[in-house]
Amino acid sequence: MTEAQHLQAILRLGDDALVLGQRLSEWCGHGPILEEDIALTNVALDLIGQARNLYTLAGSREGQGRDEDALAYFRTDREFQNHLLVEQPNGHFGDTVVRQMFYDAFALERYAFLARQTVDPDLAGIAAKAVKELQYHWGHSSQWVIRLGDGTEESHAKVQESVIALWGYTGEMFMADDVDVACAEAGLLPDLEGVQRAWSVRVADGLSQATLSQPEDGWMQRGGKQGIHSEHLSYMLAEMQVLPRTYPNATW
Numbered sequence: 001m002t003e004a005q006h007l008q009a010i011l012r013l014g015d016d017a018l019v020l021g022q023r024l025s026e027w028c029g030h031g032p033i034l035e036e037d038i039a040l041t042n043v044a045l046d047l048i049g050q051a052r053n054l055y056t057l058a059g060s061r062e063g064q065g066r067d068e069d070a071l072a073y074f075r076t077d078r079e080f081q082n083h084l085l086v087e088q089p090n091g092h093f094g095d096t097v098v099r100q101m102f103y104d105a106f107a108l109e110r111y112a113f114l115a116r117q118t119v120d121p122d123l124a125g126i127a128a129k130a131v132k133e134l135q136y137h138w139g140h141s142s143q144w145v146i147r148l149g150d151g152t153e154e155s156h157a158k159v160q161e162s163v164i165a166l167w168g169y170t171g172e173m174f175m176a177d178d179v180d181v182a183c184a185e186a187g188l189l190p191d192l193e194g195v196q197r198a199w200s201v202r203v204a205d206g207l208s209q210a211t212l213s214q215p216e217d218g219w220m221q222r223g224g225k226q227g228i229h230s231e232h233l234s235y236m237l238a239e240m241q242v243l244p245r246t247y248p249n250a251t252w
Contacts, residue, residue, distance in 0.1 A: 012225060018082075022240055051072070081224065084230060085172070100141035101203070105138065109198045111131045115127040174196040
């Protein structure tokens with residue numbers, strides 16, 4: 001594992017957290033009920049807090065004077081390396097909670113390993129805090145999927161459509177590239193085959209409790225870790241980055 005690969009791994013973690021946190025923040029003021037409006041906003045704040053910690057660590061390791069704001073607001077979509085799943089639009093509430101459940105099951109396994117690894121103690125400290133938050137996130141998203149799937153005929157049909165629509169984005173999380181392989185061999189990141197096995201068990205159990213059918217595995221979307229994204233990320237970043245790019249030296 002080279003220093004560049006080590007840095008890239010940290011940035012990827014931050015990108016996933018920031019992009020999904022920004023997506024969830026779009027629900028603020030638009031939640032289906034007040035309690036969920038607040039819950040989704042709190043999950044978004046957790047993720048953005050994780051991103052801040054990871055970007056701060058990445059900036060210090062990079063040594064080029066870039067802080068968390070520079071890494072969040074002054075990179076283009078091609079420089080972001082988040083998984084495609086997290087940049088997908090919110091859609092209706094069922095789409096959001098299914099996307100969240102798929103990500104939470106993955107993130108829990110990944111961060112649990114990161115908290116135990118000894119290659120990078122600073123990253124382990126960030127991960128240990130994140131695991132506690134992700135346990136809540138998983139409980140929240142999975143219970144909503146179960147509630148909707150095992151609810152009314154309409155809610156079941158809608159959330160089943162969500163599962164089918166988003167399933168094709170899940171495979172990318174387990175497609176290891178050179179960075180994943182090198183960091184796993186060095187003990188920094190988990191082996192993605194093991195993560196996939198644990199993810200599959202967790203998700204299958206959730207879908208079963210929700211009386212939802214698990215789609216067949218087939219061709220999966222890919223490209224996010226190589227900076228090749230859907231058009232949705234570009235639109236999201238344009239909105240998220242417009243103020244600091246317009247007034248780069250602005251302070252509160």
